[in-house]
Amino acid sequence: MNKRGMSNLIATSLIIMITAFIGTMLLIWVTGFVKAQQYQALSTTIKSMDCGKINYKLRAACLQDENLTFLIDNLGTKEIEGIRLRIFGDDTLSQMLDSKIKMAEIQRFSIEYGTGNIDHIETLPVIKVGNKDYTCNQKETFFNIKPC
Numbered sequence: 001m002n003k004r005g006m007s008n009l010i011a012t013s014l015i016i017m018i019t020a021f022i023g024t025m026l027l028i029w030v031t032g033f034v035k036a037q038q039y040q041a042l043s044t045t046i047k048s049m050d051c052g053k054i055n056y057k058l059r060a061a062c063l064q065d066e067n068l069t070f071l072i073d074n075l076g077t078k079e080i081e082g083i084r085l086r087i088f089g090d091d092t093l094s095q096m097l098d099s100k101i102k103m104a105e106i107q108r109f110s111i112e113y114g115t116g117n118i119d120h121i122e123t124l125p126v127i128k129v130g131n132k133d134y135t136c137n138q139k140e141t142f143f144n145i146k147p148c
Contacts, residue, residue, distance in 0.1 A: 090116030
């Protein structure tokens with residue numbers, strides 16, 4: 001019986017094609033991974049830069065009936081898209097307030113809290129970068145909430 005193997009030319013061609021295919025797949029995977037990392041780093045940098053433009057003050061806060069009323073003054077160079085509010089007291093409440101505060105504007109908020117004492121409130125500004133909302137870490141805290 002005459003057994004013949006593959007010719008050297010065909011074997012070499014197959015090894016080169018398989019290696020090229022594996023190399024191409026690896027290159028595509030690494031390129032996608034690197035682009036995702038670059039995008040994430042860029043969006044984090046842009047968020048940090050935009051959050052640096054935020055400067056706001058929680059001016060006053062008081063309780064009237066069952067409502068917590070407070071004023072926020074936007075002193076920065078970027079519009080605030082909303083405020084994350086956390087109330088600490090007899091009841092703990094966390095709420096997102098979707099109300100824009102333009103530059104150099106003071107906005108009044110009134111939130112139904114119910115009866116009970118409030119120890120303090122915390123606010124965090126929310127900004128829009130592109131189509132995405134980001135919460136910045138510039139926290140304002142107000143203590144001694146008294147009746148209005």
